[in-house]
Amino acid sequence: MLSDRVMKIDSKTVGDFYSLLSSSGKIVIIGHHNPDGDCIGCITGMEAWIESSFGKSGTMIVPDNFPDYLKFMYSTDSILVYSRQKSQAEEAISTADLIICMDFSALSRTEGMADIIRGSKAKKVLIDHHPSPEQFADIVFSETEVSSAAELTWWILKAAEELGAQIPFQTKTSLYTGMMTDTNNFCNSVFPSTFLMASQIAEAGVDREKIQMEIMNSFSEDRMRLMGLMLKEKMTVYPDLKAAVMILDQATKDLYNYCDGDSEGFVNLPLKIKNVEFSALLTQSNGYIKVSLRSKGAVSVNRLCRMYFNGGGHERAAGGRIYDVSVEEVADYFEKSLRQFLGEFSA
Ligand SMILES: [Mn+2]
CATH class of the missing domain: 3.90.1640.10 (inorganic pyrophosphatase (n-terminal core))
Known part of the structure; x- marks a missing residue:
């Protein structure tokens, strides 16, 4: 067979x-x-x-x-x-x-x-x-x-x-x-x-x-508009890290009547940018920030998640959580963690 x-x-x-x-x-x-x-x-x-x-x-x-x-x-x-x-x-x-x-x-x-x-x-x-x-x-x-x-x-x-x-x-x-x-x-x-x-x-x-x-092809109008807003206003690209990070905070969720699964697939979008090899979606949740990671290059997001973000998954798709960091501070925190991680593995 x-x-x-x-x-x-x-x-x-x-x-x-x-x-x-x-x-x-x-x-x-x-x-x-x-x-x-x-x-x-x-x-x-x-x-x-x-x-x-x-x-x-x-x-x-x-x-x-x-x-x-x-x-x-x-x-x-x-x-x-x-x-x-x-x-x-x-x-x-x-x-x-x-x-x-x-x-x-x-x-x-x-x-x-x-x-x-x-x-x-x-x-x-x-x-x-x-x-x-x-x-x-x-x-x-x-x-x-x-x-x-x-x-x-x-x-x-x-x-x-x-x-x-x-x-x-x-x-x-x-x-x-x-x-x-x-x-x-x-x-x-x-x-x-x-x-x-x-x-x-x-x-x-x-x-x-x-x-x-x-x-x-079954997005609600709200979900589609949320995706547009995330790309336009909530995505930061770090060219030297070949990374992009999107932050979905509670206020934005409320603005578009966020339902479970509405941000599914968003984390893949920045990987469409030519020199972005690594993408993160950070979502404000109840008592923690949810981390979704994707990679199209050599970066093991499984290892990154295990080491820094209380999670894990596959080499190119993983998830985790950040506790005790506010949504306002999470971009800085994430960038620092990523720099440290990439520094360790390029050294
Ligand atoms: Mn699966």
């Missing part, structure tokens, strides 16, 4: 996962804080597959709310949002036989749920594509040479076809969406296996144009 050559999935691990699913009564599927397309694509895709293959349903839970433009995917209205359905979510986690964690490498990414998940007696499965996964799961599918957790899930489910589980249409739509959003529409982290996945899903008749419209 061509797919086996492109993305190796250990068939024994798939077999173990399959028998765990067969024997488990209560199944919970968990995504990460600030759920994105990959996260929602993974959990809804997994849920649809479990329903069709095992005739049982999984309870999907995310720590906090997710953007409206992801709500076209299968069964998103049944996803529990921990921040507002706490007792229901805690009940599901503490009584689960099996917990499937998707698209995150550390339990801290589940925010308030981390300790309950860690303490639960349920068997745990991790499906993820970030480096250095935390060791908390009984079965681990961890692969960094892949576009997205959705793509990794695709290859796991393809391998499970041999055990008799077919992949339903909704799963194909969800996983395609996850892959498409995490690659920024086939721009970053695209591997030969990614095109193969896209081709197989296209062949199955999934409506790629519709997915494209839902994700790329």
